[in-house]
Amino acid sequence: MNTHQFEVIVIGAGGAGLMAGLYASKTARTAIISKLYPTRSHTGTAQGGIGAALGNIEEDHPEWHTYDTVKGSDYLGDQDAIEFMCEEAVPAIYELEHMGLPFDRTLDGKISQRPFGGHTNNNTGKPVRRACHAADRTGHMILQTLYQQCLKNNVTFFDEYQVVDLLMVDGKAAGVVAIELATGEMHVFHAKAVIFATGGHGRIWEITSNAYAFTGDGPAITMRRGLPLEDMEFFQFHPTGIYKLGILITEGVRGEGGILINGKGERFMEKYAPRVKDLASRDVISRAIYMEIRDGNGVNGRNYVYLDVRPESVNKYAALDGRKNLDGSPVNVTGEQILAKLPDIVDFCRVYLGVDPITQPMPIQPTAHYAMGGIPTNKFGEVITDEKNTVIPGLYAAGECACVSVHGANRLGTNSLLDLVVFGKHAGLRAAEFVRGAEFQPLPDEPTAFARAQFERIRNADGRENAFDIATTMKKVMFDDMGIFRSGKGMQNALQAVRELKERFKHVSVTDTGSIFNMELMNVWELGNLLDLAEVTTVSALARTESRGGHSREDYPERDDKNWLKHSLAFVDEKGRIDLKYKPVVMTKYEPKVRTY
């Protein structure tokens, strides 16, 4: 058996994992394990910006950012953690810049900022320029910059190692088990502290912006080890995915003046969010698009609408809205300027749709995008194990796989990149501090037994079921019944379907019997993760008899603060039964109000 020993093990090499590794490695022997080469991580696909109240272009304050985030979360976010994140945002952006991140610049050489959905001037209620950006590849630049800094600082990487189990001894983290993809061998990583930074699980849904790699490995692993998952019923559908493909079209398009148009040529967001219109928060806009399509207002009667960023449209609606340039002159953008600000978006549309956004509107539909729920942590990234916020010594989580919760029931655009930078850093710092005073737990006698059993079950299945079929059915039913709008009946249907699929999964076929890059075996194991998380998501959603943020029920259309202003914690026992508990939302100074944009 291959056994390695590090003080801190980080799983995942996206923004959160790299930030955690960078900070932990300053004082502790640290390794980052990733199933992908680090630069392949999904952070790289984030486009529009990272939020921070720098006030580089107009007045802004971390308090405003905090309030917008609390409101965006539909009051389910923990206000102490949100306040912490929004305060930390400002130094975090300067730190990224000092690491060399090539942000776009204002004329006076500062970091440029653009408007984004739900980010407002709290005095006027109008959109504020808070999203710091590098064209429409901000995530790419964050990922590259952090990886470069890790190389500069000689951080140890295990690339293309799939972590498959968490080792816990006496209720404390003791390490992880991983499979080296190139050889198929199992490795044990003995550690004092383990940080999960494995990203999201959007591959549960049919139309998604998420990478193939987003199979919820971290939450699935910790759940199997008896740890709860928080707020799993809340998953964000981004309003603007490329029709049929789900590829993300950044909110930055609307930040740059783009507007949504239905099949009748109407700018329909005026009806749903009269104040900020196309820059309302994502849950609001996704619902609006869904309702437009349901009412027959899709383009050509189909299930998409248009996102229009043609210069003449941008200029026309800016004039109608009374929006002006900073110097007071009328907005008069050109095609070249749009291309310079959104080069990747233009490229995606040309390649995948044969549509040129400079001269044609883009057909879009909502796409499964972001997990608000995940492994429960406090604001230091420490994983908690119950409704009393009891910390598990040595276990941390950060980024999309974690639920702090700063996003509550709906995340604001630009806050995911901020989340992973801020909480990745603090999880790394906290873990490094923890290991200074901690001993290694002894490894269990058979550290790989639990992982091996999972893979033996897959390899020894009778093979009468096709994994691709199971995945396709799961994605479809989850998109239809666990999507933007939900109902008790639909969710019951989804639950039954997912449970049937879990039974079929016991008979799944793996034809590749080899050891070297057995991607079929790995992908089947990942599908098992998705199925487990689909079930937890559905059970958590069925129980919540209200509508809040990304969880919108046709049979319970109102938010119910009296009964549901609380986080769910889903526990799965050894027999696979799911038990739901709840814990209160942390409130500081923001009382829940009716949420309008």
Next chain:
Amino acid sequence: MEVTLKIFRYNPEKDKKPSYKTYKLEAHETDRVLDLLEKVKGYQDGTLSFRRSCAHGICGSDAMRINGMNHLACKTLVRDTGTKITVEPILGLRVIKDLIVDMKPFFDNYKQVMPWFVNNDPDPEKERLQSPEQRLRFDDTTKCILCACCTTSCPSFWGSEEYLGPAAFVSAHRFIFDSRDQAAGERLKLVNEVMGVSRCHTVFNCTMACPREIQITKAIGEIKAALVTGRLD
């Protein structure tokens, strides 16, 4: 429509030498080659192995030779390939299994050019200032996703995998021409060594292959010019 996929196959645990296998399947014009590979893997041959993640041209996992040219499988549509599609691993790196090659030499070369920001002055309280023009100077080379399409299309790299290759030069360029960076001199020295830019014969394969449309040959030319003139403007 029906498409025919001819795929390079090699399983080191079973095969003495590589072979090509042919698969027929239904496809749409707008399908990505990656979609077709997924379908073959899902329904015809689960052992087919390749890397992929984001599936829209950003993560850089799925560089392969498609009808003889380096492309990302997720950014190449049936509409552009036609119905007869040959898929092979990128050249110049050891094939491990099917379309998966050993990326280590590629990343080792990348790491050699100091691909990280260097500025040893004390960090200012806020951001370092940089004008939009200074920022634009190296914009093109910030787009690199390290997919290796360029480097593995380069005859000099086929000759020796120790040749740093276009991707490493792109990364060097990104920092050399960043007004905030202080290590341009060191990087220029590194890319001027025996396995460096002098082995670039301006074949333009790299520029043709880049899925991010980076003007790679131009960037290498700017590095060469800086080496000659000692100037970075």
